[in-house]
Amino acid sequence: MKTSVRLIVATTLITLLSGCAVDGMNKTATYGGIGVLAGAATGALVGKHNRGKGALIGAALGGMAGAGYGYYADKQEAELRHQLEGSGVGVQRQGDAIKLIMPGNITFKTSSSDVSSNFYNPLNQVAASLKRYDQSAITVVGHTDNVGSRQRNMDLSQLRAQSVANYLISQGVAGTRISTVGAGPDQPIAGNGTEAERQENRRVEINLQPMNQG
Structure with a gap:
């Protein structure tokens, strides 16, 4: 035996x-x-x-x-990549987590925290997927460049993260699954020396991970 x-x-x-x-x-x-x-x-x-x-x-x-x-995660990742193709939203797999990267220039107007109406459709696709795959915790994180005061950027990033969260909730995603973070300019993914670099840093990310990992 x-x-x-x-x-x-x-x-x-x-x-x-x-x-x-x-x-x-x-x-x-x-x-x-x-x-x-x-x-x-x-x-x-x-x-x-x-x-x-x-x-x-x-x-x-x-x-x-x-x-x-x-x-579960493999299926959701494949679905999101297919549905968001051409939308400008990036999909990354990081270990157990899935990250959606939404550039600020297609999600919000300059200095605004109101979701642009032309971005409703991609967010509708994301919301539909989150409802189908309901075993993940969702963290929405807002990011900015370093132009202007740090406090203003912190506030703007939090408002943008909350706006995306509110939109997802309005489409039927359970609010109990969602948390928001305003990271301001503290987590850049590019330099801040040129407008192109600053544009990369202005973004909202939706992080999906197993609920038991918080």
């Missing part, structure tokens, strides 16, 4: 390594593999009279449960 357990562990390790080699951004294999290992260990302990059988059952259940969030 020990051979069966060893076989499960060996097979899982191969799967994990293969999954990472083929696609480092695909979390399904990783989550599933971890679930298999955990399930096998638990099953072997619980099935004292037949550890091999217990490990096999545990591995199967653990694999299905472990693959759940990875599969």
Whole structure:
């Protein structure tokens, strides 16, 4: 029976390594593999009279449960990339999280915190996805360049983040899932020496991550 357990562990390790080699951004294999290992260990302990059988059952259940969030995130990422193609919104996968980057020049008018009407459609697509995939926590973060006083930029970034959050809520996304942050000029993704660089820094980001990670 020990051979069966060893076989499960060996097979899982191969799967994990293969999954990472083929696609480092695909979390399904990783989550599933971890679930298999955990399930096998638990099953072997619980099935004292037949550890091999217990490990096999545990591995199967653990694999299905472990693959759940990875599969979920993969599907949502693919959907968002397809729906937001050509909208100007960037989609990034960072570990377990998905980040949507919305440039300020297409989301807000200069010095305004009111969402531009021509941006309603992309936000509607985002809201629809967030309602379908409702197992993630949502953090909306506003960013600015460094022009003007820091306090003004902090206030503007918070107002813009709240405006996006309010719009998502108006489209049916649960407000209990959403938090907002005004980062002002403190987290630039480019320099602030040219207008093109400052434009990159003026943005709103929507960060999606598993609820149990806050």
